[in-house]
Amino acid sequence: MNHRRTLPRLLAAAAVLAAGSLSLSGCAGGAGSSGPVTLTMWLNGDCPKSNCVEAPLIAGFEKANPKIKIKLVSQPISSYFQALKSASVTHRGPDIANMWPGGYMTPFLRYMANLNDFVPKSDIKQSTSTKYYAVNNDVAKAVYAVPTGDQWYVGFYNKKLLADNGISAPPQTWDELSADCKTLKSKGVLPIVNGAEYGASTMGPLPEFSYIASTLSPADWSGLYKGTVKYSDPRLQSQLQKWADLYKAGCLNKDAFNFPDPESKFEAGKAAMFLASGSWEVGNLTTKMGSNVGLLVPPYSPTPQHTLVETAGSAYAVMNYSKHEAEAGKFAAYILSDAGQKIIAKFGLPPTRPGFKTTNPLMNQLSAMSADPATQLYPMFDNYTQPGVTNALTSKLPQALVGQVPVSQALGAVDAAFAALPSSQKNVNVNLARK
Amino acid sequence: MIDTAGAEQVVRADARVAPGRRRRKGMYGRSARRSGVLFTLPALVLVVLFAVIPLLQAVYYSFTDWDGAVANWVGLNNYVSTALNPDLQRTLLNSLFILLSIPVGMVLPFATAYLLSSGIPGARLLRILIFAPTALSWVVIGLVARSFFATDGVVNRLLQLIGLGQLALNWLALPTPALVAVLITFNAAVFGVNTVIFLAGLATVDRSMVEAARVDGASAVRILMSVILPAMRRFVEFVFVITVVVSFTGLFALIFVMTGGGPGASTTTLEFAVWQTAFSSGDFGLGAALGLLLLLLTLGVIGLVRLFGRSGDEA
Incomplete structure (x- = not known):
């Protein structure tokens, strides 16, 4: 074999192959191509049939736009934003990304496209909660994501379990909760189940902390973000102590700190109340428990609870490093379009544009509560806390609940985490005007 | 009788050969060193690219408030x-x-x-x-x-x-x-x-x-x-x-x-x-x-x- 003649041939063949591959890849991924386009969309969590509006939205969108396909990629909740950050820094993230409002969104502002360029302004204006994804809550300025619905932190109760044990209505105050807990315990029923959800290693205390902190006025609540009000404020300590007393009194499962999948236990009727949750579970619980599941705003209040913790629900942003920004923008527009809102309503989520009512009675109940002038609305507390503070809350509050550390020490650690923040993160102004 | 003249000739001959040997040895040494450097170079490049440079970057970023995109100097x-x-x-x-x-x-x-x-x-x-x-x-x-x-x-x-x-x-x-x-x-x-x-x-x-x-x-x-x-x-x-x-x-x-x-x-x-x-x-x-x-x-x-x-x- 003549190597001197074979080598150049091999090199030439390799060059032809490489050029061919490059031209082919150019056809598939090139910007502005008229051929079929596949967009990648990241979802924060998994996509079970009963709890994933994204699936019918994508199906509807693909039907309306046959040349655009969307590949849905589920990312673990526990590391979603970290993964998105890493991918965005290197501009190798998805075309469309699941987004949460407030502090979750802030690190991504420079990577998200202004959706005013893609979504009809009339639809944005009509949407009740798209403003939470806009600069200064003003949709006239840049809008970075469009929500698939409104969202609330809320608990649930098992109607039958309460009724069978002589409790006619769900508790509305700390005292009522304590009394119901005693009644249920005496009958051998676990009053409240808590634990680690969605594959996490420990319980997530943030939904409940929003209600614990609702003892503060909206102004004082804002003060927590700025550091003018301490987390170890006596009012917060008192609230947190009452929460910890529930555990001490045996109202929660003993392994509440890290019991895996508490929701399944609640669904199975093995616990009367499940308070560390939110409206994103309404669909799933309705499917599993039917009319036996009732809404229960965590009654962490000395007087009847009129607080509701509400923020715009899960939303979708178009990443400005996407090679298919225009096509991705079409999906954002589809979410707020009539067709998209109908899909959301049919799925059982509360659409954000008026005129589209959901089929789920619990969702409609939440919408009604939210619209009630007597309801004091607060945002999801952790949506606006600095990441260092969120970490401290997530790490210390479960310890306070199960009595591993005193309440004062746990909240003191959160203050210490705030003190350790860089000065640029301390001056946070959160607009708590909700309506 | 010992033929010293012959011995001297051998020594001289050795003396003549020695520099040549040294030269060959020196050439071999340089060639071996060059080969050594060439063989080590790919590994060296990788170490510099993936260890030394990131390490130096980490030292620099440790004095900044880098958030993954923008870095401002914050000293200690x-x-x-x-x-x-x-x-x-x-x-x-x-x-x-x-x-x-x-x-x-x-x-x-x-x-x-x-x-x-x-x-x-x-x-x-x-x-x-x-x-x-x-x-x-x-x-x-x-x-x-x-x-x-x-x-x-x-x-x-x-x-x-x-x-x-x-x-x-x-x-x-x-x-x-x-x-x-x-x-x-x-x-x-x-x-x-x-x-x-x-x-x-x-x-x-x-x-x-x-x-x-x-x-x-x-x-x-x-x-x-x-x-x-x-x-x-x-x-x-x-x-x-x-x-x-x-x-x-x-x-x-x-x-x-x-x-x-x-x-x-x-x-x-x-x-x-x-x-x-x-x-x-x-x-x-x-x-x-x-x-x-x-x-x-x-x-x-x-x-x-x-x-x-x-x-x-x-x-």
Whole structure:
């Protein structure tokens, strides 16, 4: 074999192959191509049939736009934003990304496209909660994501379990909760189940902390973000102590700190109340428990609870490093379009544009509560806390609940985490005007 | 009669040849050096690209507030924040506990390797069984360990089975038991690799020395302590160093899955704190400072081990 003649041939063949591959890849991924386009969309969590509006939205969108396909990629909740950050820094993230409002969104502002360029302004204006994804809550300025619905932190109760044990209505105050807990315990029923959800290693205390902190006025609540009000404020300590007393009194499962999948236990009727949750579970619980599941705003209040913790629900942003920004923008527009809102309503989520009512009675109940002038609305507390503070809350509050550390020490650690923040993160102004 | 003239001629001839030889040797030396440099160059380029430059970048970023995209110079702020971190002390203590567990965790692999090398029946099968789990990822090991130490897990069931049910705990929910569980899992996870390294080391021990000691009437313990262990010193040191490196820089997935660093910070290591700070909090500058602290700590421990190793050589 003549190597001197074979080598150049091999090199030439390799060059032809490489050029061919490059031209082919150019056809598939090139910007502005008229051929079929596949967009990648990241979802924060998994996509079970009963709890994933994204699936019918994508199906509807693909039907309306046959040349655009969307590949849905589920990312673990526990590391979603970290993964998105890493991918965005290197501009190798998805075309469309699941987004949460407030502090979750802030690190991504420079990577998200202004959706005013893609979504009809009339639809944005009509949407009740798209403003939470806009600069200064003003949709006239840049809008970075469009929500698939409104969202609330809320608990649930098992109607039958309460009724069978002589409790006619769900508790509305700390005292009522304590009394119901005693009644249920005496009958051998676990009053409240808590634990680690969605594959996490420990319980997530943030939904409940929003209600614990609702003892503060909206102004004082804002003060927590700025550091003018301490987390170890006596009012917060008192609230947190009452929460910890529930555990001490045996109202929660003993392994509440890290019991895996508490929701399944609640669904199975093995616990009367499940308070560390939110409206994103309404669909799933309705499917599993039917009319036996009732809404229960965590009654962490000395007087009847009129607080509701509400923020715009899960939303979708178009990443400005996407090679298919225009096509991705079409999906954002589809979410707020009539067709998209109908899909959301049919799925059982509360659409954000008026005129589209959901089929789920619990969702409609939440919408009604939210619209009630007597309801004091607060945002999801952790949506606006600095990441260092969120970490401290997530790490210390479960310890306070199960009595591993005193309440004062746990909240003191959160203050210490705030003190350790860089000065640029301390001056946070959160607009708590909700309506 | 000795022909001195001839001898002188030979010497002169040698003298004439010598510079040529030196020249050839010099040329060979240069060529060998050039080849050496050429062969080393790819590795050198990789080391510079993937170790030296990132390290220098990390040093720079540790003096900035880099958030992954924009970096402003903040001087020593990150190092001050690290020092003020209320969980830092606990984090360093956790790393120390893991470090201290390593020698204890090395005894079992050594004993196992010693038994396997002594020709017990089924040694080959046992070798495979012991080494096979090392192919598992840390995430899988963590998940298995999590169910192992769960309230209704194997540990508690075993305790109940042997009548020690009162010792059953929610292991991963309590600060000290959670750390113990992580330490046990970590040492169990490196057991297979360490056993195989010790096995390789035992194969290099001069059998004639062992036989000689036996003929001299030395007991099995004496042979182990005075012949085998000294011959194995390099392997013991190697296992210790790589286990230290893994304990400092490779435990993230295990801790993330088993405890998430909790309860509180009771299982948070420096490596986990780097992830938490950089990726969870988005503070890459502070994360870089913590990362450098971790690097210095790792190098310090390895340096100490090498120092003791060298003094052993001199002795």
